Amino acid sequence: xxxxxxxxxxxxxxxxxDIWLLCGDLGYSVLEPFAAKFPxxxxxxxxxxxxxxxxxxxxxxxxxxxFIYSIGNFPTLRCLEQLRNDVCYHGADVKVVAxxxxxxxxxxxYTHHALEDAGIMSMLPGIEVFVPCDPQEVxxxxxxxxxxxxxxxxxxxxxxxxxxxxxVTDLRKPRILREGRDIVIxxxxxxASRALxxxxxxxxxxxxVGVVGVSCLKPLDEAAIxxxxxxxxxxxxxxxxxxxxxxxxxxxxxxxxxxxxPPVTGIGIPEQGGKTSSAGSREALLDAAGLSAGAIVAxxxxxxxxx
Amino acid sequence: MTRPNLPEPTEFARRxxxxxxxxxxxxxxxxxxxxxxxxxxxxxxYTRILRLDPAExxxxxxxxxxxxxGHATAIMYATLAECGFFSLAELxxxxxxxxxxxxxxxxxxxxxxxxxxxxxxxxxxAIGMALAARSAGRGARVFCLLSDGECDEGSNWEGILFAxxxxxxxxxxxxxxxxxxxxxxxxxxxxxxxxxxxxxxxxWQVEEIDxxxxxxxxxVLGGVPAPSGRPTVVIAHTVKGKGVSFMENKLEWHYRSPxxxxxxxxxxxxxx
Numbered sequence: 001x002x003x004x005x006x007x008x009x010x011x012x013x014x015x016x017x018d019i020w021l022l023c024g025d026l027g028y029s030v031l032e033p034f035a036a037k038f039p040x041x042x043x044x045x046x047x048x049x050x051x052x053x054x055x056x057x058x059x060x061x062x063x064x065x066x067f068i069y070s071i072g073n074f075p076t077l078r079c080l081e082q083l084r085n086d087v088c089y090h091g092a093d094v095k096v097v098a099x100x101x102x103x104x105x106x107x108x109x110y111t112h113h114a115l116e117d118a119g120i121m122s123m124l125p126g127i128e129v130f131v132p133c134d135p136q137e138v139x140x141x142x143x144x145x146x147x148x149x150x151x152x153x154x155x156x157x158x159x160x161x162x163x164x165x166x167x168v169t170d171l172r173k174p175r176i177l178r179e180g181r182d183i184v185i186x187x188x189x190x191x192a193s194r195a196l197x198x199x200x201x202x203x204x205x206x207x208x209v210g211v212v213g214v215s216c217l218k219p220l221d222e223a224a225i226x227x228x229x230x231x232x233x234x235x236x237x238x239x240x241x242x243x244x245x246x247x248x249x250x251x252x253x254x255x256x257x258x259x260x261x262p263p264v265t266g267i268g269i270p271e272q273g274g275k276t277s278s279a280g281s282r283e284a285l286l287d288a289a290g291l292s293a294g295a296i297v298a299x300x301x302x303x304x305x306x307x
Numbered sequence: 308m309t310r311p312n313l314p315e316p317t318e319f320a321r322r323x324x325x326x327x328x329x330x331x332x333x334x335x336x337x338x339x340x341x342x343x344x345x346x347x348x349x350x351x352x353y354t355r356i357l358r359l360d361p362a363e364x365x366x367x368x369x370x371x372x373x374x375x376x377g378h379a380t381a382i383m384y385a386t387l388a389e390c391g392f393f394s395l396a397e398l399x400x401x402x403x404x405x406x407x408x409x410x411x412x413x414x415x416x417x418x419x420x421x422x423x424x425x426x427x428x429x430x431x432x433a434i435g436m437a438l439a440a441r442s443a444g445r446g447a448r449v450f451c452l453l454s455d456g457e458c459d460e461g462s463n464w465e466g467i468l469f470a471x472x473x474x475x476x477x478x479x480x481x482x483x484x485x486x487x488x489x490x491x492x493x494x495x496x497x498x499x500x501x502x503x504x505x506x507x508x509x510x511w512q513v514e515e516i517d518x519x520x521x522x523x524x525x526x527v528l529g530g531v532p533a534p535s536g537r538p539t540v541v542i543a544h545t546v547k548g549k550g551v552s553f554m555e556n557k558l559e560w561h562y563r564s565p566x567x568x569x570x571x572x573x574x575x576x577x578x579x
Contacts (some may be wrong), residue, residue: 040442051431051465058435061421062443063367066435082462085425086432090414 001156001190002030002099004135008142009067010034013041018063019146022056024049024070027099031069049074053082053094060092065146072100072114076121076153087151088126095145095152096121101131101189102240102269103289104158106282113277113285114155115269118188119245121153122218129218130171131155131239131247133192134163137215140171158282161190164213172216174224180210181231183300187238188214188247191286195238197293202300214247222254234303235264238296240286243268265303267296313354316521319389320350324550325579326385326398332570334381334402336410340560341454342382344485344518344545349386351524352450361391364417368445371420371436375429376454376483377412384408384416392418427460429453430480434466437478437538448477448531456488459497471510476532479539480511483518485547489561503542511540518543550577 010033013019020041021034035042045052049070056066068075075096076083087094098117105112122129128150130141138156145152165177177192178199187195192213199209212228214220229235235255237248248266255261269289280288287295313319324346331339353359358370374383381401388395393416400406407415411424420436423429433451440447453463470478484502486493493499506513512535514527524543533539547561548554551573565573 043438046465046469048465048469050427050462051434051469054428054431054462054466055435055438055469057421058432058437059439060435061432062436062439064439081425082428082431085422086428089422 001132001135001138001161002159004138005097005142005154005156006030006034008139009146010037012143012146013038016065016146018065020059020064020066022052022066022068024052024068024074026070026074049078050082053079054086056094057082057086057090057092060094061090065093065095067095067097069097069099072098072105072112073117076114076117080120084124088124091126092151093149095154097154097156099156099158101155101157102191103282103285106285107279109279110272110277115242115272116245118153118155118217118241119249122245122250124151127151127153127218128216129153129155130216131188132215133187133189133213134161136163136168137171137213140168141215144171155189157190162193164192164196172219173221174228175213175215176210176228177213178209178211180208182208183234183236183304184210184212184229184232185236185238186212186214186225186247186251188217189240191238191240191291194286194291194293194296198296198300201293201297217247217250220250220254225251225254229262232262234300234307235262236300236303237264237266237268239268240291241268242271244271263303263307265299267291267299313390316347316350316354316525319354320346320521321578322389323349323382323385324577325574326388326395327381328551328565328570328573328577330381330385330398330401331564333399335564336381336402337562337564338378339381339564340487340547340554340557341376341379341483341485343549343551343554344547345379345452345483346382346549347519347521348452348481348483348524348543349382351521351528353386353390355525356528357450358447359390359418361418364392367443368447370447371433371449373420373423373429373433373436373449373451374412375423375426375451376457377423377429378410379454380410380412383412383419387416387418390418426454426457427462430463430466433478434470434475437470437475438473440477441475448479450479450481450528452481452483454488455482455484455486455493455499456496458482458499467506467509467511470538474536475538476536479528479531479541481528481541481543483545484542485545487547487556487558487561491558506540506542510537512537513540513542515542516544518545519549552576
């Protein structure tokens with residue numbers, strides 16, 4: 001995803017001389033092609049994310065489109081108030097790009113796990129939030145936000161994620177990754193690949209299971225989601241993020257006013273306050289958090305039993 | 308300057324002090340002490356230094372002024388009104404219900420570049436503006452006014468480290484060094500000394516002056532960009548509550564608004 005992002009950004013920057021890229025001294029072996037091609041529009045700010053976000057706002061308020069890039073929590077939580085006041089309050093054309101969604105930096109430990117970022121970014125007024133599930137969505141998202149003129153958050157995983165499903169048409173719309181109408185799994189981010197595995201297993205037992213990628217968390221296309229689950233007897237949300245503030249919160253909130261709706265089961269990462277996390281790959285940590293395909297199947301079967 | 312009709316800095320400062328006193332009194336607002344300490348700095352900037360045109364406040368090649376001490380807003384709005392960005396009558400709505408003239412500075416107000424109020428935000432934004440101005444090659448300069456207490460915020464020091472590294476000579480920071488922050492003196496709360504030496508060690512062109520000496524202010528602010536090729540900091544030694552005897556160097560006037568009687572005395576003292 002990182003590489004796709006920087007390729008896409010370089011292409012956008014070739015077409016738009018107002019695009020700048022700032023990094024917080026992270027992006028080694030990833031950002032160099034952009035820096036080499038556009039040295040006048042690339043800056044390593046140093047390990048100083050508050051300064052980076054403020055500088056980005058200042059450049060953007062001078063008529064530019066500014067991308068800021070770092071790992072997980074650093075360009076988001078570390079400079080949250082700068083994003084709120086300097087960027088969003090002013091409607092400054094700043095794009096926050098965080099690499100390392102969820103457990104992507106698995107063995108690096110909790111400080112490098114981005115588990116609350118998408119929800120927190122979504123709470124900022126006036127920002128658009130994109131959590132692509134595969135590289136082709138990263139390409140679409142990068143071009144979309146480069147031209148949106150608005151503050152944006154782009155949550156990337158790391159590397160090696162496969163493309164899922166067919167081509168992306170409109171990133172703002174939910175994307176059907178697998179047809180199926182009775183049980184519909186709504187998934188955001190690369191964890192969607194596990195939703196597909198789980199759906200496959202459930203289908204083998206006779207279930208009619210669909211998987212829908214929801215990569216634009218804000219603005220959430222509630223009408224399109226409602227359409228995607230119109231015939232469902234169970235909705236499942238799946239995210240590499242805590243449930244509070246993330247996809248589950250948004251979907252549950254969207255349906256809250258409906259007179260009749262199917263039950264919504266949220267599957268995400270348990271909140272971890274005060275607990276130390278063990279070392280492990282992304283895959284191992286996801287499994288430990290109850291997000292293996294098998295555990296997802298079990299959760300869905302439990303929910304079906306209660307139905 | 309594009310506005311030859313503006314008064315001399317001393318007269319300009321007298322007017323904006325009087326407006327700010329009336330505004331804070333009417334609104335029962337705070338921060339008059341920190342407004343009065345920076346009146347002469349604003350007067351020199353807006354009558355002598357900044358290349359701004361109220362008829363075209365968004366001109367791409369304008370100089371930028373970023374008020375980082377966003378609480379000192381009465382004097383800022385008064386300054387912009389005196390410059391003709393909007394009418395003096397609009398100052399009467401300061402802090403009233405529905406007014407755009409909020410108690411911390413708002414970019415809804417014509418002539419205000421950025422909203423601040425949470426401290427430590429202005430300098431990084433100003434740095435971004437200076438980078439963009441240099442990239443555009445328009446020769447625009449960026450001035451950023453900090454309070455002394457605000458220098459406790461770490462985000463400033465990230466910017467203070469950054470600007471000289473990038474030789475941002477079109478950037479000028481002015482510190483309104485009135486020696487009093489909100490809960491006590493700077494020396495007591497979190498000492499900044501040796502202040503000038505800190506900036507020098509970070510690579511800035513340092514000017515240390517009396518912040519009420521309009522001739523000195525005009526000389527150092529007019530010297531931006533410095534021939535040294537470095538960003539400039541003007542450490543302006545000021546008096547909190549300057550111009551009103553009972554407010555000068557008094558912590559409580561960070562918060563209080565004057566009664567009717569004290570307002571009359573204050574206005575008389577500033578020559579309104």
